[in-house]
Amino acid sequence: DVKVTQSSRYLVKRTGEKVFLECVQDMDHENMFWYRQDPGLGLRLIYFSYDVKMKEKGDIPEGYSVSREKKERFSLILESASTNQTSMYLCASSSGAQGLNTEAFFGQGTRLTVV
């Protein structure tokens, strides 16, 4: 079974802090994603990576950066946390192949509160 593991289930950080959210997958997937999910807004793509050191902005990249130094690990960085970044953050991975069995598998989510 694919396993996507996020480093924390719950985090509380102060405004202005630099925050790192870590995600590791064990299925040798090429693609990794960071989403945030807010009530009424659904899952919104922050950043996407299709290979080591490669990244693309999603729909809401402002205030975030990412790092992918190894294939299995994708980090989301909040350079200076703000209260409007309080949210559920979900990491996912998927195969880079076309066709079948290319769905995204999710981690359990990190609920981040910025105070």
Added chain:
Amino acid sequence: RKEVEQDPGPFNVPEGATVAFNCTYSNSASQSFFWYRQDCRKEPKLLMSVYSSGNEDGRFTAQLNRASQYISLLIRDSKLSDSATYLCAPKGKDDKIIFGKGTRLHILP
């Protein structure tokens, strides 16, 4: 037009009934399509992939209409345990997976 659109619901449906959801997508280059199920305070989990010819998995049937750019999900003989939010997710040629906001389903005893 939003990239992926779903009726947010909620759909309140008696147990045993049939319910159907539609989802429209704007990216005509989308290659693969998925339905996910998300329970309260949990991560989304794949319910089923959607194949071009349509496919069935037990009580669930998914259809794809490329010409009109929509996918559908039909649930027959609904169970209380089907209560959840259902998310549709087209995957583009660039491998990005964009999710709809989801449709909430409540099955009533």
